[in-house]
Amino acid sequence: xxxxxxxxxxxxxxxxxxxxxxxxxxxxxxxxxxxxxxxxxxxxxxxxxxxxxxxxxxxxxxxxxxxxxxxxxxxxxxxxxxxxxxxxxxxxxxxxxxxxxxxxxxxxxxxxxxxxxxxxxxxxxxxxxxxxxxxxxxxxxxxxxxxxxxxxxxxxxxxxxxxxxxxxxxxxxxxxxxxxxxxxxxxxxxxxxxxxxxxxxxxxxxxxxxxxxxxxxxxxxxxxxxxxxxxxxxxxxxxxxxxxxxxxxxxxxxxxxxxxxxxxxxxxxxxxxxxxxxxxxxxxxxxxxxxxxxxxxxxxxxxxxxxxxxxxxxxxxxxxxxxxxxxxxxxxxxxxxxxxxxxxxxxxxxxxxxxxxxxxxxxxxxxxxxxxxxxxxxxxxxxxxxxxxx
Numbered sequence: 557x558x559x560x561x562x563x564x565x566x567x568x569x570x571x572x573x574x575x576x577x578x579x580x581x582x583x584x585x586x587x588x589x590x591x592x593x594x595x596x597x598x599x600x601x602x603x604x605x606x607x608x609x610x611x612x613x614x615x616x617x618x619x620x621x622x623x624x625x626x627x628x629x630x631x632x633x634x635x636x637x638x639x640x641x642x643x644x645x646x647x648x649x650x651x652x653x654x655x656x657x658x659x660x661x662x663x664x665x666x667x668x669x670x671x672x673x674x675x676x677x678x679x680x681x682x683x684x685x686x687x688x689x690x691x692x693x694x695x696x697x698x699x700x701x702x703x704x705x706x707x708x709x710x711x712x713x714x715x716x717x718x719x720x721x722x723x724x725x726x727x728x729x730x731x732x733x734x735x736x737x738x739x740x741x742x743x744x745x746x747x748x749x750x751x752x753x754x755x756x757x758x759x760x761x762x763x764x765x766x767x768x769x770x771x772x773x774x775x776x777x778x779x780x781x782x783x784x785x786x787x788x789x790x791x792x793x794x795x796x797x798x799x800x801x802x803x804x805x806x807x808x809x810x811x812x813x814x815x816x817x818x819x820x821x822x823x824x825x826x827x828x829x830x831x832x833x834x835x836x837x838x839x840x841x842x843x844x845x846x847x848x849x850x851x852x853x854x855x856x857x858x859x860x861x862x863x864x865x866x867x868x869x870x871x872x873x874x875x876x877x878x879x880x881x882x883x884x885x886x887x888x889x890x891x892x893x894x895x896x897x898x899x900x901x902x903x904x905x906x907x908x909x910x911x912x913x914x915x916x917x918x919x920x921x922x923x924x925x926x927x928x929x930x931x932x933x934x935x936x937x938x939x940x941x942x943x944x945x946x
Contacts, residue, residue, distance in 0.1 A: 607621065888905060
């Protein structure tokens with residue numbers, strides 16, 4: 557899906573003047589979060605309708621919002637908002653595949669052909685030469701279906717989206733769009749972000765387990781961690797309550813913002829269809845990095861990274877990004893962008909400090925600036941937390 561943060565600039569997921577309101581904290585805010593709140597407000601000042609964020613560490617949970625969730629009514633954003641998390645879905649998918657490896661049900665060095673015989677063929681693509689690991693770290697060379705001109709016309713223009721927003725697209729259809737094109741490179745020889753990789757990964761999960769990938773995510777991750785706001789919506793077009801409206805300019809600079817809240821998320825499939833909230837996402841990534849979801853060997857595999865074309869300070873593992881911040885701190889997480897929603901979640905290597913942030917507009921604002929301020933606070937404002945019970 558298209559994203560506009562550091563990852564967004566070159567790799568993309570799915571994808572009005574802002575009516576800015578003051579940032580609010582869940583519980584008394586400490587001076588150490590002044591910079592984070594200011595960065596959240598700056599995202600709104602830059603044009604995003606609204607923003608919401610939740611951070612967790614050993615001292616508790618802290619949330620803040622800025623701007624509005626509905627530009628028509630002026631209703632404020634909520635710290636409890638559900639939103640489309642887009643490519644953050646990829647971390648959940650990779651976690652399931654790594655769990656299956658830990659159970660001895662597959663190897664990440666298996667070829668795609670072993671599990672999906674004859675499925676990856678066309679214009680030089682060959683599943684016999686691509687491994688599951690290469691799907692997860694984007695070194696497969698499989699073309700990104702988002703780059704297909706037909707898909708771009710149907711979903712990244714206002715007229716196309718208006719006509720097709722409720723269409724149901726199957727994983728096979730999305731894969732077929734990618735296979736119309738030649739591979740970006742031979743498997744294992746380079747790196748390029750491709751949403752098609754994770755569409756195929758979802759297909760592999762279903763072949764191995766006999767269940768849709770979303771069923772496995774629910775059984776293995778969201779239910780055990782009690783992530784009540786997190787779901788795999790399938791073809792459900794609406795967001796659970798509470799939620800804000802989502803807005804897009806369809807990449808037209810200075811163009812009007814359209815309400816794109818309702819859409820059929822099958823257009824993102826296992827590359828980016830999930831819904832969550834900031835509290836759930838910060839809990840999930842914290843649990844993942846603390847080793848609560850994967851054995852040490854599989855977690856180490858997930859954190860084994862390759863260089864990317866995103867930026868010098870960003871490397872990509874298996875559904876997990878390693879980002880070196882300006883202050884030298886390394887954080888692990890993912891970004892995600894889909895129509896009307898831009899998100900980022902980052903966690904320290906020990907899983908003790910996490911932040912999830914979302915903007916409900918896809919053309920302005922900077923989630924990476926919020927991350928920098930949260931994990932690189934001014935030295936004069938030591939980190940403290942006030943627990944909110946979540």
